[in-house]
Amino acid sequence: MLNHRLIDPPREPEKFVKKAVQFLQKHAKNKKVFCALSGGVDSSATYLLLKEAKIETIPVFIDHGLMRIIRGKEESEHVKKLFPDVLIIDIRDSFLPKILGEEDAESKRKLFKDAYSDTISRVIKQENCHLLADGTILPDIEESFGAKISDLKETMSLEEELSLKAKNPQGFVKSQHNLEIEYDVEATIQPVASLTKPEVRKTLEYFNMPNELVFRKAFPGPALSARIIGPVTLENLNFEKRVHDVVESAISDYYLEKYGKPMIINEKGEQEPFQAFAATTTDVLLRKVTGIINGQRTYEVPLSIKGEWDFEKLVHFSSQVKGYARILYELHESQEGLYDVIIRSINSIDARTASVTNLPIDLIEELKYKLLEFPDTKDIYFDITPKPPATIEYI
Numbered sequence: 001m002l003n004h005r006l007i008d009p010p011r012e013p014e015k016f017v018k019k020a021v022q023f024l025q026k027h028a029k030n031k032k033v034f035c036a037l038s039g040g041v042d043s044s045a046t047y048l049l050l051k052e053a054k055i056e057t058i059p060v061f062i063d064h065g066l067m068r069i070i071r072g073k074e075e076s077e078h079v080k081k082l083f084p085d086v087l088i089i090d091i092r093d094s095f096l097p098k099i100l101g102e103e104d105a106e107s108k109r110k111l112f113k114d115a116y117s118d119t120i121s122r123v124i125k126q127e128n129c130h131l132l133a134d135g136t137i138l139p140d141i142e143e144s145f146g147a148k149i150s151d152l153k154e155t156m157s158l159e160e161e162l163s164l165k166a167k168n169p170q171g172f173v174k175s176q177h178n179l180e181i182e183y184d185v186e187a188t189i190q191p192v193a194s195l196t197k198p199e200v201r202k203t204l205e206y207f208n209m210p211n212e213l214v215f216r217k218a219f220p221g222p223a224l225s226a227r228i229i230g231p232v233t234l235e236n237l238n239f240e241k242r243v244h245d246v247v248e249s250a251i252s253d254y255y256l257e258k259y260g261k262p263m264i265i266n267e268k269g270e271q272e273p274f275q276a277f278a279a280t281t282t283d284v285l286l287r288k289v290t291g292i293i294n295g296q297r298t299y300e301v302p303l304s305i306k307g308e309w310d311f312e313k314l315v316h317f318s319s320q321v322k323g324y325a326r327i328l329y330e331l332h333e334s335q336e337g338l339y340d341v342i343i344r345s346i347n348s349i350d351a352r353t354a355s356v357t358n359l360p361i362d363l364i365e366e367l368k369y370k371l372l373e374f375p376d377t378k379d380i381y382f383d384i385t386p387k388p389p390a391t392i393e394y395i
Contacts, residue, residue: 002187013206024053031130039079042135065092066223069245103231105395196350215263226393229281243278251276270347273357284340290391291325306330318385326385337378354387
């Protein structure tokens, strides 16, 4: 199986789209293409480019049960509204029993990789697809291969890719569920592989997509399992979905009220906030979570601190942390409840590095009280750690 990636196209949206259409017509003309459509900005841009290139495409949303709720609605509902022709495949009954109880971070990623690949393979066979398109973007490739995209060729075999990765073990940060998998197709095709997230958003603006999609927050491949620290259960999954929606929606509303849109490009060129979410667990200070040192992933417990809120001092202190994965600022401590909640809001250009969003303390306090409305909420923290030394997610 071959992998086709658009390498080093023009960055201006109109010119990029023209080049991407040429690339797709070169590799996919007169072929049927399976397109994994998650509803995020990357896969949406991929699907829109395929439509622009007039390629026969089957868009598929895989509903495994761990997607987020956005303003009370399942993500699949948002995707169906934006793309009415999407095929939604529900794999909850087969997938959830496999991941429930799983605690290891890399095992969670592998379970998702297997679930996606099994479902994709089945649909490819049923629909007689020739190619597979997905929304892999630049940080995905560079974190998985430990190499620059300039080290890749437009067309590569899986063997060539594995060889390239083996040459750069020091650059590996994390595996991706949509890389290094072989399907029963002639090739995969990745038209946005060279783009950063802001460039993908500009492509969506070029296609006149609504702000709810253009500024959709980035979402990890392992979905909410990346934000449930420790084993996933039906109970903590239900809790995570609800508190996640509270945090993401409240922060989006703050930016909508202040700037008229849920995300801005700040003076550093970062998307602010790039991600805003809640992570949950029990006994968070005893749980090993991911960090990143010298470009490599580490697993350590977090450190909790409390006292006067001084954003600049706290961020500086957190950026120097050693021996811990990250610093959590304590907002509420309780002897009641079951789940600890971590509020995480970060700014980033391309997810390779990230700064902490300087949210008003009044908003953070408001979030704390909203979270305390859930009886299962125990301790509440604000993650004050940039990337590095922390990762954005927790697995």
